[in-house]
Amino acid sequence: MPPTRKTTLKTPLKRIYNSASVPQKDCVFCKIVAGILPSYKVYEDSRHLAFLDINPFATGHTLVCPKKHGETLWDMDEHEIADVFKVASKVSMGVVYAMGADGFRIMQNNGEAANQAVAHIHVHVIPSKLEEKGKFSRLKLSEDEMARVADAIKSEIAGLP
Ligand code: 5GP
Ligand code: ZN
Secondary structure, eight states, X not given: OOOXXXXXXXXXXXXXXXXXXXXXXXXXXXXHHHTSSOOOEEEEOSSEEEEEOSSOSSTTOEEEEESSOOSSGGGSOHHHHHHXXXXXXXXXXXXXXXXXXXXXXXXXXXXXXXXOOSSSOOEEEXXXXXXXXXXXXXXXXXXXXXXXXXXXXXXXXXXXX
8 A cells, every 4th residue: 555645734843933923804815805905816716816916026926825814835735735826827827928928936935934924825926037037126016007917917817728
C-alpha cells in the first residue's frame, strides 16, 4: 500500500504571527467580498474574488482571494489551497494578455515576518514586462486608469476557454 502524504495539518504546530490580524468583522477583504468596500473586480466565482491591488507593483497587479475568511494558507484545506491557485493561474492569463506583459509573478505572504499586511488569504498576480525587468516599486494609478485596466483584464478572462 503506498504511503499517504498528509498535506494539511488540521492542528498546525504553531500559529503564524500577524500584527495585521483583526476580528473577521473588521477584515478589509471580507468587506470587499461583501461589497461594503469598493474594489475594481476582474473575476468572481462562488468561492473566489479577484480585484486590483490599490497600490500595485505593476499596472494590472491583481489580488485573488477566497471569499471565506482565513489568515494564512494554514487556515485552508488542501482543496481550497489548490482552488485559489487555480484561479490565480487563470487570472494570470487575463492579466498578462490585457497588459501586454511577458511574464508574471505569483506572491503569497503569510504572517508578519513575510510582510503580510492584510490578514485575509490572498494571492498576488503581478505582470512583468521584459523592458521593466528588475523594477519592483509601488505605483499609484488614477481611478480612470484602474477602471480601464480592470475592464481590460475582466474581458480577457471572460474570453478564456
Ligand atoms: P500583503 O502584504 O498582505 O501580501 O498584501 C496586501 C496588499 O493589499 C498590498 O499590496 C496592498 O496594496 C493591498 N491593499 C491593502 N488594502 C487594500 C484595499 O483596501 N483595497 C485593495 N484593492 N487593495 C488593498
Ligand atoms: Zn477576511
